[in-house]
Amino acid sequence: MLQLTDVTKTYPTPQGALHVLDGVDLHLGAGESLALMGESGSGKSTLLHLAAGLDLPDRGDIHLDGERLSTLGEPRRAALRRQQLGLVFQQFHLVPSLSVADNLSLQARLAEREDNHWTQHLLARLGLAGLNDRYPEQLSGGQQQRLAIGRALAAKPRLLLADEPTGNLDETAADEVLDLLASLVDESGCALLMVTHSARVAAPMDRCLRLQHGRLAEPGE
Template sequence: MLELRQVHKAYATPQGPLGVLNGIDLTLEAGESLALMGESGCGKSTLLHLAAGLDLPDRGEVRVAGQPISSLDDTGRARLRRETLGLVFQQFHLVPSLNVFDNLCLQARLAGRSDAAWSAQLMQRLGLEGLEKRYPEQLSGGQQQRLAIGRALAPRPALLLADEPTGNLDETTADEVLALLLELVHDTGSALLMVTHSPHVAAPLARCLQLSHGRLGRALTT
C-alpha cells in the first residue's frame, strides 16, 4: 500500500543543505498499522508529507497503491489524496462554515463515495449523534478530533496517514480517541501510518519504527 525506496530529503539553510531523510526504505502492507516515532524535528512529518504527495523527495521513490507519486503532476497527486488517502493531523483542519455532518461527509463527497448509512454509523460511533447541526467551534477538542477522524475515514481510504492525532488532547481523551481510531481503521481495512513521539500511543499498533538522524530503526514501546 505504501513503499519508500531509498528516499532522501534535505532543506536549504544558510549553512547549506540540511539532510532530514537519508536513504529511507519503508513498506506498509494493506490493512497493516505502523507507528513512526522520533524526537521533534527528526523528519517524521516530512516523511508523512512525502507519503501523502504533499512534497516530493530529492532522490528515491515513493509509491502509494503501486503508483509512483513523482510520476504525477499536482492534479494527479490531489486526485490520489482524494481517492486513496485519508489524512488526520494534530490540528483538526475542520471547515468552520460547515456543520458537523457536512464536515464528516466532505471527503467522501469529494471522492464520489457518499454513503448515508456509513455516515450515520460513523456519527453514532464517534459519539457525535445529535450534534449534526452544530459547528466545529461548538465542539470540545476531543469531539473535533473524533470528527476529523470520521471525515478521513468516511470514504473508506486504502491508506490513512495520521500526524500526532492525539497531541492536542488530555491523556484520558487521547486514549479514547486512539482506541476509536484503531477500531475504525480495523473495520474499514485501511492501512495506517501514524506519526507520534509517544511510546504509549505507538504501543497498540502492529509495528513501530524509530526515525533518528535521517534513518529508520526498530523502536521499543511500553
C-alpha cells in the same frame, strides 16, 4: 499499499544543507498499522507529507497503491489523495462554516464516494449522533478530533496517515480517541501510518519504527 525506496529529502538553511531523510526504506502492507516515532524535528512529518504526495523527494521512489508519485503531476497526486488517502493532523482543520454532518461527509463527497449508511455509523461510533447541526466551535477538543478522524474515514480510504492526532488532547481524551481510531481502522480495513513521539501511543500498532538522523530503525537499535 505504501513503498518508500532510498528516499532522501534535504532542505537548504543558512548553515548549509539539512538532511532530513537520508536513504529511507519503508513498506506498509494493506490493512497493516505502523507507528513512526522520533524526536521533534526528526523528519516524521516530512516523511508523512512525502507519503501523501504533498511534496516530492530529492532522490528515491515512493509508490502509493502501485503508482509512482514522482512521475505524476499535482492534479493526479491530488486525485490519488482524494480517492485513496485519509489525512488526520494534530490541528483539526475542520471547516468552521460547515456543520458536523457536512464536515464529516466533505472528503467522501470530494471523492464521489459518499455512503449515507457508513456516515451515520461513523456519527454514532464517534459519539456525535444528535450533533449533526452543530458547528466545530460548539464542540470540545476531543469531539473535534473525533470528527476529523471520521471525515478522513468517511470515504473509506485504503491508507490513513495520522500526524500526532492526539497531540492537542489531555491523556484521558487522547486514550479515548486512540481507542476509537484503532477500532474504526479495523472496521474500515485501511492501512494506518501514525506519527507519534509517544511509546504508549505506538504500542498497539502492528509495527513500530524510529526515525533518527534521517534513517529508520527498529526501536532500541
